[in-house]
Amino acid sequence: MAAGYLDILRARHAARLLTGTLVGRLPNGTASIAIVLFVRAEGGSYSVAGALAAVYGLATAVGQPLLGRAVDLYGQPRVQLPAAVVSALGMAVLALAGTGSLPLAYAAVAVAGLFTPPLEGGLRALWPSVLGGEERVHRAYAMDAVAQEVMFTAGPLLVTLLVALWSPATALLVINAIGVLGALSVVVSEPSRAWRSAPREAHWLGALRSPGLLALLGSFFFVGLALGSITVAAMAYADDLGRESVYGWLMAALGLGALIGGAVYGARQWAGAPERRLRVIVGLLALGYLPLVLTPGPVAMTVLAAVSGVFLAPAVACSFIVVDRHAPRGTVTEAFSWLVTTFGVGAAVGTAVAGPAVELGGTAWSFAVAGAGGVAALLVLLATGKVLGAPPRTAVAVRGSENDRNGAVEPGFSSGHQA
Numbered sequence: 001m002a003a004g005y006l007d008i009l010r011a012r013h014a015a016r017l018l019t020g021t022l023v024g025r026l027p028n029g030t031a032s033i034a035i036v037l038f039v040r041a042e043g044g045s046y047s048v049a050g051a052l053a054a055v056y057g058l059a060t061a062v063g064q065p066l067l068g069r070a071v072d073l074y075g076q077p078r079v080q081l082p083a084a085v086v087s088a089l090g091m092a093v094l095a096l097a098g099t100g101s102l103p104l105a106y107a108a109v110a111v112a113g114l115f116t117p118p119l120e121g122g123l124r125a126l127w128p129s130v131l132g133g134e135e136r137v138h139r140a141y142a143m144d145a146v147a148q149e150v151m152f153t154a155g156p157l158l159v160t161l162l163v164a165l166w167s168p169a170t171a172l173l174v175i176n177a178i179g180v181l182g183a184l185s186v187v188v189s190e191p192s193r194a195w196r197s198a199p200r201e202a203h204w205l206g207a208l209r210s211p212g213l214l215a216l217l218g219s220f221f222f223v224g225l226a227l228g229s230i231t232v233a234a235m236a237y238a239d240d241l242g243r244e245s246v247y248g249w250l251m252a253a254l255g256l257g258a259l260i261g262g263a264v265y266g267a268r269q270w271a272g273a274p275e276r277r278l279r280v281i282v283g284l285l286a287l288g289y290l291p292l293v294l295t296p297g298p299v300a301m302t303v304l305a306a307v308s309g310v311f312l313a314p315a316v317a318c319s320f321i322v323v324d325r326h327a328p329r330g331t332v333t334e335a336f337s338w339l340v341t342t343f344g345v346g347a348a349v350g351t352a353v354a355g356p357a358v359e360l361g362g363t364a365w366s367f368a369v370a371g372a373g374g375v376a377a378l379l380v381l382l383a384t385g386k387v388l389g390a391p392p393r394t395a396v397a398v399r400g401s402e403n404d405r406n407g408a409v410e411p412g413f414s415s416g417h418q419a
Contacts, residue, residue: 005266008140013130013191018144020189021123022151024084024182027091027175028116030155031056034175035094035109037159038168042099052099052109057348059113061341065207068118068337072197072330076122077187083117084183088176090115095172112176117183121336124320126191135269142266142317149258149313197330207335212275212326215384217342219282219377220319224346225353226289226373227312230254232354233366234305237295240363246298250305257306262313274321275388279381281318285311286374292367308370322388346373 009015032053039049070079090112099105127140162171186192207213231251238247270277288308295301319339327335350373354366361368381388 005139005143005263008131008136008143011131011136013189014140016189017123017126017130017186017191018147020182020185021119022147022182024117024119024179024186025151026155026158026182027087027112027179028060029151030159030175031060031091031112033156034159034168034172037163038095038172039099041163041168044099048099048102052094052105054348055106056109056113057344059110060116061345061348063114063116064118064121064337064341065334067115068121068334069207069331071118071122071125071333076192076195080117080119080122080183080192081180081187083115084180087112087115087117088180091172091176095169098169118333118337118340119183119186120340121333122186122192124324124336125197125332126195129195130191138270138317138321139266141320142262142313144320145313145317146259146262146266148316149255149262153252153255197332207327207331207338210326210328210335211384211387213323213335213338215380215388216278216319216322216326217338218384219380220339221342221346221349222373222377222380223282223285223312223315224343224348224373225350226286226370226377228347228350229354229357229366229369229373230289230292230305230308230350232351232358233292233363233370236354236358236363236366237301240295241298243298246301249298249302253302253306254309254312257309258313261310262317265314265317274318274325275385278315278318278322279378279385281311281315282374282378282381285315286371286378289367289374290371293364293371295364295367326388 009018035053035056036049039045039052067079067083090108090110093108094105094112097104097108123144124141127137127144131137131140159171159175162174166174234250234254235247237250238245285308288311291304292301292308294304296304320336323335323339324332350369354369357365357369
């Protein structure tokens with residue numbers, strides 16, 4: 001298992017690109033907790049903190065596909081680094097001006113979110129040119145999904161440490177400065193500077209004109225909804241027990257399950273079309289969420305949380321392959337950014353729905369939202385089997401053609417600078 005990942009990391013530029021992307025995404029991965037801690041330190045209410053975090057999340061959801069399309073049109077360095085700098089400046093305004101003027105605070109977080117650079121989609125667009133072979137790229141997608149879990153675990157811990165050592169304002173400034181350095185590390189690399197998207201057909205819908213991509217986005221909206229609802233449900237479960245530490249254990253178990261699942265998934269080569277494989281994985285993901293409604297004791301619940309996370313990273317990694325196969329030529333970064341946006345919006349909706357579910361029916365009902373989200377994600381994939389059955393004709397690869405420089409086995413695998 002480890003040998004396959006080491007093979008990827010030994011490839012020229014791979015470790016740098018992965019590390020730079022993760023570091024560059026720290027501001028986005030820690031924004032919610034950093035904003036809440038800052039607002040509370042300023043004497044603001046939880047309502048204001050939540051509203052500012054929500055504005056940041058909404059602005060990020062809007063900005064990612066727009067910036068992703070700009071990357072496809074103009075290249076990575078001309079978009080990623082300026083966006084990272086503007087986003088960091090937005091957070092710097094919040095940190096330095098405080099919450100005395102709420103309109104200014106809202107404007108600052110809106111700018112920070114809107115200009116969050118699409119580093120995640122950019123990295124996935126670079127993998128084919130860096131790694132070459134299809135099997136290595138697919139393993140890199142799995143490693144990418146696992147690395148995200150590490151980032152979302154370590155990032156909040158870093159914010160907490162900076163707050164303890166200095167202040168929430170310092171934490172905002174430092175995290176965003178580090179993010180700019182991460183983006184800089186990526187865009188000055190040779191693969192990022194050399195990357196060009198494939199020629200694209202002018203169309204106002206961009207990547208969204210692909211029926212297969214729309215089907216995938218519809219499914220992953222519900223996957224995000226399930227994951228977002230679990231964060232609220234786990235807190236309600238911990239409150240029922242009167243033990244806040246249980247929340248941390250449940251979320252850690254969920255992350256551990258995802259780490260294990262992603263590592264195992266990426267360690268082997270999978271035969272067959274990824275669209276069919278994704279349906280199986282999402283079905284198992286939904287099956288893992290359903291037992292959470294039983295809300296047993298904390299030990300058993302922690303085990304169930306770990307099991308529910310096992311198929312999350314494989315589902316995300318497999319979705320990257322499906323995006324790559326169905327994105328229209330010249331829209332690969334935009335397509336990956338749409339996946340990030342849809343997943344994030346789904347998570348926000350799940351968080352919003354799980355709260356009333358707790359109040360209406362108790363903790364079990366909020367976990368039922370997660371189960372329902374998983375089932376809905378599977379149903380979307382099953383209902384759209386025809387459009388997900390094969391990549392669009394514009395992306396189907398012919399051995400030796402422009403879209404398949406590596407002679408990929410699976411049709412539609414994009415290689416080099418092709419989308």
